[in-house]
Amino acid sequence: MSDPSCLFCRIAAHDIPADIVHEDQRLVAFHDIRPQAPTHVLIIPRDHIATLNDLEPAHREVVGEMHLLARELARAEGLEEAGWRLVMNCGAAAGQTVFHIHLHLLGGRTLGWPPG
Ligand code: 5GP
Numbered sequence: 001m002s003d004p005s006c007l008f009c010r011i012a013a014h015d016i017p018a019d020i021v022h023e024d025q026r027l028v029a030f031h032d033i034r035p036q037a038p039t040h041v042l043i044i045p046r047d048h049i050a051t052l053n054d055l056e057p058a059h060r061e062v063v064g065e066m067h068l069l070a071r072e073l074a075r076a077e078g079l080e081e082a083g084w085r086l087v088m089n090c091g092a093a094a095g096q097t098v099f100h101i102h103l104h105l106l107g108g109r110t111l112g113w114p115p116g
């Protein structure tokens with residue numbers, strides 16, 4: 001299911017251009033428009049899921065696939081040895097600004113902890 005008013009649904013449908021690095025039947029991955037690290041890729045399901053609060057058991061496989069794709073892209077970006085990070089913000093207080101779940105894959109520099 002997709003939501004025509006959702007930015008990431010529209011990117012997945014190629015209605016809005018993005019620098020796509022991977023797509024398959026269930027997932028799309030593309031470069032973040034405002035990268036916070038040398039590697040900053042967003043991994044989304046094609047299905048519209050607004051936030052982590054909306055996850056259901058039926059999403060188990062796609063959420064697993066998002067992580068496996070992140071692992072593949074991290075390897076392709078040469079990040080394995082130095083380290084890399086996955087972030088998924090849930091809700092406004094956590095900094096979520098696009099309400100279609102997305103994994104941020106970040107790497108290529110030393111990342112501070114705790115996050116802001
Ligand atoms: P959030 O703040 O919801 O966790 O992350 C949303 C991310 O989407 C931000 O890092 C932001 O830079 C990125 N973003 C927002 N609009 C666009 C867009 O039109 N294209 C791409 N490629 N990234 C976007």
Ligand code: ZN
Pocket residue numbers: 002003006007008009010047048049099100
């Ligand atoms: Zn959407």
